[in-house]
Amino acid sequence: MTDIKKGLAGVYVDYTAISKVNPETNSLLYRGYPVQELAATQPFEAVAYLLWHGGLPTDDELAALRATERAHRGLAPEVKAAIDLLPTGAHPMDEIRTAVSVIGATETAGITNVLDAVGTPAENLERSVRLFAALPAIVAYGQRRRRGLDPVEPRDDLDYSANLLWLTFGEEPDPVVVDAVNRSMILYAEHSFNASTFTARVVTSTLSDLYSAVVAAIGALKGPLHGGANEAVLHILNEIGDAANVVPWLDEALGQKRKIMGFGHRVYKRGDSRVPTMKAALDMLIAHYDRPDVAELYETLEREFVSRKGIYPNLDYPSGPAYNLIGFDVLTFTPLFVASRITGWTAHIIEQQSANALIRPLSEYNGPDERHVPGYVADAAALAVADRPEESAG
Ligand code: CMC
Numbered sequence: 001m002t003d004i005k006k007g008l009a010g011v012y013v014d015y016t017a018i019s020k021v022n023p024e025t026n027s028l029l030y031r032g033y034p035v036q037e038l039a040a041t042q043p044f045e046a047v048a049y050l051l052w053h054g055g056l057p058t059d060d061e062l063a064a065l066r067a068t069e070r071a072h073r074g075l076a077p078e079v080k081a082a083i084d085l086l087p088t089g090a091h092p093m094d095e096i097r098t099a100v101s102v103i104g105a106t107e108t109a110g111i112t113n114v115l116d117a118v119g120t121p122a123e124n125l126e127r128s129v130r131l132f133a134a135l136p137a138i139v140a141y142g143q144r145r146r147r148g149l150d151p152v153e154p155r156d157d158l159d160y161s162a163n164l165l166w167l168t169f170g171e172e173p174d175p176v177v178v179d180a181v182n183r184s185m186i187l188y189a190e191h192s193f194n195a196s197t198f199t200a201r202v203v204t205s206t207l208s209d210l211y212s213a214v215v216a217a218i219g220a221l222k223g224p225l226h227g228g229a230n231e232a233v234l235h236i237l238n239e240i241g242d243a244a245n246v247v248p249w250l251d252e253a254l255g256q257k258r259k260i261m262g263f264g265h266r267v268y269k270r271g272d273s274r275v276p277t278m279k280a281a282l283d284m285l286i287a288h289y290d291r292p293d294v295a296e297l298y299e300t301l302e303r304e305f306v307s308r309k310g311i312y313p314n315l316d317y318p319s320g321p322a323y324n325l326i327g328f329d330v331l332t333f334t335p336l337f338v339a340s341r342i343t344g345w346t347a348h349i350i351e352q353q354s355a356n357a358l359i360r361p362l363s364e365y366n367g368p369d370e371r372h373v374p375g376y377v378a379d380a381a382a383l384a385v386a387d388r389p390e391e392s393a394g
Contacts (some may be wrong), residue, residue: 013359014201014357015355017351018344018347019192019344020192027273028274031050035186035274036277039186039187043062044186044189045065045160049062052125065129070154071133075134075137076103082098083098083141083145092146093218093228095138095335096338097215099138100211100218104210104215108209117209118208118353124210128210128347135338136164137151137154139164141167143328160182161182161185169327174288176288180326181326184336187340189340196220196227196341197345204352205352205357214345217341224261231334232316232320233321236262240301243297250301262313262317262320264311264312268314272313274314274315282298283295285325298321
């Protein structure tokens with residue numbers, strides 16, 4: 001009997017030097033540094049540098065990255081035009097997927113040999129920084145378009161998180177809010193072989209290009225079992241409405257065997273190591289906006305759900321209400337995750353290229369036994385191929 005590892009649960013498929021998730025000690029290390037330390041001390045750009053290069057930047061290295069990032073913050077006209085072709089009801093994750101696809105097609109135009117599509121590590125690092133630079137403008141463009149607002153131009157006197165807020169709201173960002181966004185960007189940046197990163201690695205393993213890998217990763221992240229959970233958390237909190245409704249709502253939801261979004265994790269079973277840091281950022285925002293009702297609802301649902309199921313919150317649980325308090329559209333929450341995870345995805349794409357093996361697992365067939373189309377007469381050549389013992393399909 002073949003030992004099927006459904007969902008690849010518990011399967012190690014490769015090495016990575018980018019991050020280490022340790023559910024036993026409830027820790028997450030980026031290139032050896034605990035993520036909590038990074039969130040408390042670093043600007044997001046320094047963490048991006050760390051993920052790409054393996055060490056924290058010197059002042060000069062950080063300044064150089066910032067200069068390049070700030071120089072590429074604007075949106076190319078063809079990207080705006082492509083987004084504008086989409087209906088305003090399109091999900092912003094579809095806008096971002098389209099935008100990255102357009103950037104990729106533009107930047108790789110002229111490559112006429114598919115063997116050159118994959119690019120060198122140096123080219124891919126440059127592509128990564130340019131995508132990183134463009135994403136806040138893409139996210140903000142979508143939210144402003146849905147609200148009927150003109151886009152605002154990026155500001156090169158602001159860091160990544162502050163510029164993201166400026167582009168979205170067109171107002172001088174408050175330092176408390178910038179700090180919360182910066183922390184969320186760092187916490188979302190990287191998480192080993194999660195579904196979207198693994199997707200990016202699968203695409204890269206075929207020697208396809210970085211943009212195709214990122215587009216595929218965006219598709220994987222959209223799902224509510226993965227990044228879409230931060231949006232889904234808000235739908236649930238809105239459905240409950242008030243802390244007083246938590247118990248009857250939960251009775252009914254669990255009676256219907258609904259999944260409660262923002263809880264549970266494939267790897268962490270005793271709590272997500274990123275949650276306390278993001279919860280502290282949420283608490284800062286709750287105090288800043290004077291919204292104790294948000295804390296009451298959040299904590300009541302957590303208490304009730306954990307006591308009944310023993311399943312703990314994941315990062316999306318505090319991130320959803322934090323982004324909501326700041327004023328992002330609920331549909332913009334997962335795109336914010338993209339603006340962060342682009343760093344981890346691209347670090348993994350470059351790592352996969354550096355020691356590539358085509359990712360192609362096996363499946364155990366459980367369909368009908370061999371059968372034949374009535375009236376078909378096999379020719380000798382087809383029979384010769386069918387008789388070969390090895391699997392012949394790609
Ligand atoms: N609500 C209710 N029941 C749950 C939940 C939940 N959030 N999470 C797990 N369970 C139950 C599940 O129903 C199953 O019960 P049973 O054994 O009785 O059928 C058991 O716990 C195991 O769950 P599973 O879904 O088989 O476990 P998994 O390791 O495949 O799931 C998960 C991990 C994240 C898909 C799941 O916990 C889930 O669906 N959570 C809700 C969505 C969510 O918050 N996703 C974000 C994940 S973390 C951050 C990120 O990637 O963005």
